[in-house]
Structure formats: C-alpha cells, structure tokens
Amino acid sequence: MLNNGHILTAAEMQEAEQHLIANGSSVIALMDRAGSGAADYIWRTAPHIPTLVICGPGNNGGDGYVIAQALLEKGAIVKIVASAEPSTDAAKTAKSLWQGVMLSLEEAEPEMQFVDCLFGTGLTRPVSGNLLKHYHRLSNGAQRRVAIDLPSGIETDTGSRLNEVSNYDLTIALGAYKPAHYLNPAAALMGDRVGVDIGVRSVSQTKLLARRTIAEPGKTDHKYSRGLVAIVAGPMKGAAKLSALAAQRSGAGYVKIFAGSDFESPNHSIVTVPCDDVKQLRAKLADERIGVIVIGPGLGRDSNAKQLLDAVLEIEKPVVLDADALMLLGDEVHRLQGRSSPVAMTPHSGEFAALSGGGESSKIYASVKLAAQSGAVVVHKGSDTVIANPMGDAVVAQQTSNWLSTAGTGDILAGMIAARFTNEKDMFLAAQQGQWLHSRAASLAGPSFSPEILIDHIAKAIQECL
Numbered sequence: 001m002l003n004n005g006h007i008l009t010a011a012e013m014q015e016a017e018q019h020l021i022a023n024g025s026s027v028i029a030l031m032d033r034a035g036s037g038a039a040d041y042i043w044r045t046a047p048h049i050p051t052l053v054i055c056g057p058g059n060n061g062g063d064g065y066v067i068a069q070a071l072l073e074k075g076a077i078v079k080i081v082a083s084a085e086p087s088t089d090a091a092k093t094a095k096s097l098w099q100g101v102m103l104s105l106e107e108a109e110p111e112m113q114f115v116d117c118l119f120g121t122g123l124t125r126p127v128s129g130n131l132l133k134h135y136h137r138l139s140n141g142a143q144r145r146v147a148i149d150l151p152s153g154i155e156t157d158t159g160s161r162l163n164e165v166s167n168y169d170l171t172i173a174l175g176a177y178k179p180a181h182y183l184n185p186a187a188a189l190m191g192d193r194v195g196v197d198i199g200v201r202s203v204s205q206t207k208l209l210a211r212r213t214i215a216e217p218g219k220t221d222h223k224y225s226r227g228l229v230a231i232v233a234g235p236m237k238g239a240a241k242l243s244a245l246a247a248q249r250s251g252a253g254y255v256k257i258f259a260g261s262d263f264e265s266p267n268h269s270i271v272t273v274p275c276d277d278v279k280q281l282r283a284k285l286a287d288e289r290i291g292v293i294v295i296g297p298g299l300g301r302d303s304n305a306k307q308l309l310d311a312v313l314e315i316e317k318p319v320v321l322d323a324d325a326l327m328l329l330g331d332e333v334h335r336l337q338g339r340s341s342p343v344a345m346t347p348h349s350g351e352f353a354a355l356s357g358g359g360e361s362s363k364i365y366a367s368v369k370l371a372a373q374s375g376a377v378v379v380h381k382g383s384d385t386v387i388a389n390p391m392g393d394a395v396v397a398q399q400t401s402n403w404l405s406t407a408g409t410g411d412i413l414a415g416m417i418a419a420r421f422t423n424e425k426d427m428f429l430a431a432q433q434g435q436w437l438h439s440r441a442a443s444l445a446g447p448s449f450s451p452e453i454l455i456d457h458i459a460k461a462i463q464e465c466l
C-alpha cells in the first residue's frame with residue numbers, strides 16, 4: 001500500500017520530499033519516478049488514446065512534461081498545453097526534455113484523454129478567470145479525465161473544492177495519499193484512485209483503514225469472557241434490536257437488551273432485561289459482568305431518554321454513544337472527560353455538528369479535535385468515515401458500498417463496535433474493526449440490501465479477518 005497507508009498533508013509531503021533529497025535523491029529524480037510511473041499506468045489502462053496534458057507552473061506541471069514525453073515515447077499522440085512558464089528548476093528541466101507539440105490555452109482543443117497536471121499540492125487559491133474557463137473547456141471536451149496527484153482546484157488537506165472541478169475517471173496519487181484522496185467532496189469526484197510509489201516512507205498520525213486480524217475465541221472462552229453487551233432501548237424498538245443482532249454476529253459472548261417490560265426480544269438468544277424506570281436501569285446495569293453499554297439507537301430525545309442517558313454516564317463502564325444519545329449530549333462533551341472507562345461516539349455529520357459546534361474545514365482535524373475535547377474515540381460517519389482517538393491518531397475509511405446510506409445501518413455499526421470492544425478491550429481498535437467489518441459486510445451483501453441482510457453478512461466479513 002502506498003506509503004504503508006500513511007496519509008500525508010501537503011506540509012508532511014514536502015517534509016517527506018526534503019527527507020528523500022537529504023538522503024541522496026533530487027526533485028527531478030522524484031519527478032521522473034512520479035511522471036514515468038503515472039505514464040505507465042495511463043498507457044496500460046488506455047493505450048493509443050489521443051491525449052492532451054495540461055501543465056501548470058509548479059512541479060505538478062513538471063510531472064506533466066515527464067508524463068507527456070513518456071507517452072510520446074510509447075507511441076501515443078500527445079500534446080501539451082501550458083498555462084504558464086515553469087517556475088521551478090525541476091519543471092524547467094522536464095520541459096526542456098519535451099520533444100512534442102506545445103500549445104497555448106487559446107490554441108488547444110480537447111482530445112479524447114485529458115491529463116490534469118495544472119496544480120497539485122501547491123494550489124494556494126481558487127483557479128480563476130481565463131485559466132478556469134479553458135480548464136473546463138478542455139476537460140469537458142474529453143472522454144477520459146485523469147488527474148495527476150490531485151484534480152486542480154482541490155484543497156489537499158481538507159478535500160474541499162476551491163473552484164468548480166470536473167469529474168475524473170482516474171486520479172493517480174504520487175508518493176502518498178493525501179487527505180483529499182479520501183475526504184469528500186474531493187474523493188467522490190476522483191474516479192478510480194491509484195498510487196505511484198516514489199520512495200516516500202513517512203509516518204503520519206493519519207492512516208487508511210486497513211483490515212485488522214480478529215482472533216477466534218480461545219478454547220477456554222465462555223460467554224462472559226467474550227463479553228456481555230448491554231443495549232439500552234428506547235421507544236423506537238427496532239433500532240435497539242438491530243444493534244443487538246449486530247453485536248451478536250460480531251463476536252459478543254452475550255447480548256442483553258435493557259428495555260420496558262413490553263419489549264420483545266428479536267430472537268431466542270438475546271435476553272431482554274425489563275427496566276420500567278431509570279432506577280431499575282441503574283440497578284441492573286450495575287451487573288459487573290457487563291463489558292460495554294450501547295445507548296442511543298431508538299432512544300428518543302425526551303426527558304425520559306435524557307434520564308436514561310444520565311444514568312448510563314454515571315456508571316463507570318465502557319460505553320458506545322450513538323444517534324439520540326449524541327443529540328442529548330450536544331455540546332456537553334466535557335461530561336465524558338476524566339472517565340476511567342473508554343467511550344466511543346459514532347456521529348453522522350448532523351450529530352457531529354451538534355457535538356462540536358462545527359467550524360472546522362478538515363474532517364480529520366475536526367474529528368481529532370472532538371476526540372481530544374471529549375476523551376472519547378470518535379467515529380465520524382459518512383461515505384468518508386474518520387475514526388479519531390484523543391491522542392491525535394486518525395484512520396480514514398474508504399467508501400465501499402453506496403448502498404450503506406440506508407436507515408438502520410448506523411444502529412448496526414454501534415452494536416458491532418461494542419461487540420468488538422468486549423473482545424479487544426481497546427476502543428480505537430474496536431472502532432476500526434467494527435467499521436471495516438461493516439463496510440466489508442456491505443460489499444458482500446451486494447446491491448440494495450436491508451439492514452437484516454447486512455447483519456447476515458457480518459460473519460463472512462469476519463471470516464476474512466481470521
């Protein structure tokens with residue numbers, strides 16, 4: 001995996017480049033590796049397609065000259081359009097080696113393939129005016145659009161669009177993935193993402209979510225050693241049932257639902273514990289065999305729900321807070337600070353805004369900040385889920401199935417994280433395992449699945465982690 005899955009910001013990427021140069025490389029050598037690697041990939045996936053490479057003034061433009069020359073030498077029909085003269089030594093050198101046609105913005109016409117080497121990590125402001133007009137004319141007229149490192153107009157560290165950006169078929173990341181490769185809106189318009197290794201081996205606190213090994217239960221394990229997951233239900237009973245079923249299929253030894261006495265278990269093995277008021281709940285949750293509590297799915301937001309949440313937060317037990325529990329907590333996340341047992345919060349973007357007040361442009365930074373403020377592991381959901389811990393570590397998940405955008409899948413994730421926690425006793429790891437299994441189960445479930453079908457595929461996803 002490119003740079004071992006470590007995601008680098010623009011500044012970290014520059015440091016990585018400096019490190020390589022200090023160890024005997026040079027910008028032109030790196031550009032050569034980046035450009036020829038990208039050209040190989042373009043040629044392999046779409047040979048003999050007439051291509052227009054647009055080059056900007058910086059090293060992204062320099063990559064463009066290398067790519068164009070490499071394609072020309074492979075036999076492609078390729079032209080370059082330059083927005084400005086190269087401003088770096090490496091880009092000047094790369095341009096001096098170009099042996100093909102060079103056009104001005106006004107002369108250039110769209111070709112079948114558009115290769116965007118206008119701006120990469122050095123973009124500092126929106127692309128504007130005449131250049132933006134020609135960028136759209138030339139990219140819109142192409143049938144295949146390839147972005148080198150990043151589509152022009154994307155902010156590297158946040159994935160925000162600084163100007164209107166075309167949709168791409170392929171984005172070739174150079175050296176390491178950057179936050180924008182996995183954060184929306186940028187990630188959603190990049191098409192396929194591939195990486196070219198240029199020798200960068202830099203460590204970052206932000207990584208791509210990877211499959212983690214899951215241990216099978218040991219010979220001496222029993223239901224309590226594998227963990228008792230307690231789900232606190234509210235008036236929307238289906239949500240608690242989905243959490244419970246998902247916990248059961250994700251490795252919990254025992255799952256109990258704490259609910260009003262009229263609550264019916266979703267199956268024969270999930271036990272319901274009748275609690276008709278908060279006093280009873282408090283007493284029954286004191287059971288020391290409980291390994292983790294899930295509260296939020298279907299909880300409601302009335303005063304009764306608030307009392308249930310307060311009761312759970314008074315108890316020193318690990319807890320997964322989801323959905324309504326997060327809305328009830330709101331901006332009082334400091335209430336979670338100082339707990340001796342771990343907490344995970346699993347907000348979607350609306351819940352995240354209620355918890356954090358919003359205002360941060362980077363989803364990674366915002367998640368890390370909320371984790372630090374609350375002392376909790378934060379699973380900031382979306383098609384670009386970010387998992388952060390209070391120490392500043394973050395893991396970014398890749399979108400695997402658009403079909404996950406359906407009611408009930410969040411309840412399932414909360415139950416899965418709880419079950420993994422009772423096994424691993426590490427909330428950050430449990431959140432990563434839960435997230436990975438959730439999205440893998442979604443891929444395995446295929447199109448248009450119901451939450452129940454998603455749960456049915458968790459075991460197959462676990463199988464891949466054994």
Ligand SMILES: NC(=O)C1=CN([C@@H]2O[C@H](COP(=O)(O)OP(=O)(O)OC[C@H]3O[C@@H](n4cnc5c(N)ncnc54)[C@H](OP(=O)(O)O)[C@@H]3O)[C@@H](O)[C@H]2O)[C@H](O)CC1
Pocket residue numbers: 013014016017027030031034035056057058059060061063087088118119120121122123124125126127128148149150174175198
């Ligand atoms: N880091 C590595 O190891 C390697 C990176 N490579 C490639 O290099 C780019 C980053 O190159 P850099 O020169 O830092 O940046 P860019 O090429 O993206 O752009 C910088 C130039 O663009 C000007 N600029 C910035 N924004 C705008 C704008 N909106 N309109 C017009 N001009 C703009 C900027 O000028 P300033 O006025 O801001 O100073 C610069 O002239 C990286 O993405 C890789 O593709 C190499 O491959 C080597 C290894």
Ligand SMILES: [K+]
Pocket residue numbers: 060116117118119120147148149150151152
């Ligand atoms: K680019």
